[in-house]
Amino acid sequence: MTRFPKSPAMSCAPPAQYHALDSSSTGELAAQARAGLLSQPAAVSPKFFYDALGSRLFEAITELDEYGLTRAEAAIFDAHGAVITEAARARIGRPFDLVDLGAGDCAKAARLIPLLQPSRYLALDIATEHLRPALQRLQAAHPQLPMLAIGTDFSERLALPRTLCPGPALVFYPGSSIGNFDPEAALRLLAQARELAGSGALLIGVDLVKGQAELEAAYDDALGVTAAFNLNLLRHLNRLIGSDFDPRQWRHLARFDAARSRIEMHLLAREDLTVRWPGGQRHFAAGESIHTENSYKWTLPDFAALLRDAGWREPRHWCDPAEGFAVVLAS
Numbered sequence: 001m002t003r004f005p006k007s008p009a010m011s012c013a014p015p016a017q018y019h020a021l022d023s024s025s026t027g028e029l030a031a032q033a034r035a036g037l038l039s040q041p042a043a044v045s046p047k048f049f050y051d052a053l054g055s056r057l058f059e060a061i062t063e064l065d066e067y068g069l070t071r072a073e074a075a076i077f078d079a080h081g082a083v084i085t086e087a088a089r090a091r092i093g094r095p096f097d098l099v100d101l102g103a104g105d106c107a108k109a110a111r112l113i114p115l116l117q118p119s120r121y122l123a124l125d126i127a128t129e130h131l132r133p134a135l136q137r138l139q140a141a142h143p144q145l146p147m148l149a150i151g152t153d154f155s156e157r158l159a160l161p162r163t164l165c166p167g168p169a170l171v172f173y174p175g176s177s178i179g180n181f182d183p184e185a186a187l188r189l190l191a192q193a194r195e196l197a198g199s200g201a202l203l204i205g206v207d208l209v210k211g212q213a214e215l216e217a218a219y220d221d222a223l224g225v226t227a228a229f230n231l232n233l234l235r236h237l238n239r240l241i242g243s244d245f246d247p248r249q250w251r252h253l254a255r256f257d258a259a260r261s262r263i264e265m266h267l268l269a270r271e272d273l274t275v276r277w278p279g280g281q282r283h284f285a286a287g288e289s290i291h292t293e294n295s296y297k298w299t300l301p302d303f304a305a306l307l308r309d310a311g312w313r314e315p316r317h318w319c320d321p322a323e324g325f326a327v328v329l330a331s
């Protein structure tokens with residue numbers, strides 16, 4: 001497998017363009033974080049994991065023995081990448097934009113761009129301090145391909161102005177991030193993606209239901225990298241809302257809720273404590289939790305039904321040999 005080199009950008013590369021949408025404004029995100037801390041029980045969106053360190057810790061998670069998801073997805077593209085991309089191009093049938101939701105380090109798009117040959121690459125992410133240098137490196141490798149980094153929070157609404165994305169789009173949403181949305185919110189996001197794609201298509205990664213022990217280990221690894229990723233959210237909140245969280249007073253918990261088919265991640269207070277921020281505070285009793293992430297695991301029939309309900313047609317999927325992960329194409 002060829003990995004995209006993280007070399008410094010070549011000086012002759014055109015600068016990758018950047019556009020910020022209102023949805024990613026710091027004030028709006030801070031208001032949501034404060035509201036989540038004050039809710040009963042406390043819950044904040046997993047989008048708050050992704051500051052500069054959180055984005056790097058996520059990349060470290062993908063290297064862990066316990067976290068097979070990224071390797072399973074890579075194995076699918078290694079085995080079927082040419083067929084998948086040919087099928088996507090055939091469905092769209094004319095020049096299209098590649099729209100990457102939560103592009104992160106853009107590594108997955110980097111592998112697909114030579115096969116897909118899009119007219120433009122639009123990389124959307126809430127964590128723009130990580131996205132922008134990654135996109136600049138990719139731009140250096142493809143100086144002729146117009147690229148645009150877009151700062152946005154698509155959990156509120158996924159939509160792009162026509163001036164930014166006028167034509168058909170292949171909406172690319174790998175890594176099973178769709179699992180962070182409960183079924184109702186996933187339906188809403190996929191319906192918005194349908195509208196965004198126009199006469200284009202969707203290429204999406206989905207983590208499938210598997211054994212509890214395997215799932216819980218994937219979110220609670222022996223090295224404590226996922227724990228650090230979860231705890232780092234507190235430092236991110238400290239910067240965002242001026243709170244005084246001390247990560248040492250909290251511990252990581254990951255558990256599989258079989259009835260809801262989801263991994264939950266929580267931060268549990270190790271002792272009675274009060275967290276303060278300008279204009280607010282919250283007392284946490286020992287053992288009380290901040291719910292930081294859900295990661296829903298799907299069966300293929302249920303996910304196909306979700307896609308249909310969101311307006312997507314003719315889903316076709318490819319699985320890894322263990323059938324723990326699927327890449328789905330729909331139009």
Ligand SMILES: C[S@@+](CC[C@H](N)C(=O)[O-])C[C@H]1O[C@@H](n2cnc3c(N)ncnc32)[C@H](O)[C@@H]1O
Nearest residue numbers: 047050102103104125126127153154155174175
């Ligand atoms: C699990 S990582 C996946 C990164 C990469 N696409 C992959 O599959 O390896 C999730 C990415 O989505 C971004 N993200 C999370 N929530 C988001 C939101 N609400 N709006 C925009 N980007 C978001 C994060 O910053 C991060 O880069």
